[in-house]
Amino acid sequence: MDERTERNCIICGEPKTEGIHIVSEFICDACEAEMVHTDVQEEKYHFFIHQMKQIWVQKNA
Template sequence: MDQEETRTCIVCGQPREEGIHIVSEFICSSCESEMVRTKVEDEKYPFFIRQLRQIWVRFHA
């Protein structure tokens, strides 16, 4: 059983067991669902975009 493995979420910075992998980065399931619910006019939206941009920057580097 290797379900104890935790990854550090790129959005909240917390170690989590459940989430999704994008490229080589990890987003926990709670941040993922929060991002899905976040609207463009939400004040947290730019924060999520900035965190995600880190992934794209590394991916295209």
């Protein structure tokens, strides 16, 4: 896939060009950075976990 192709981030839902691909899903650089720096005690951490689970749900659907 072309690196410059816009994909919707599975975390924020925004179309972005820079990020990582996990299985068949895309996470933008900004969301990846925020996830890495989010403490497990923060409420946002649970949101990230929920969104990441969608990767496996969609893969096995």
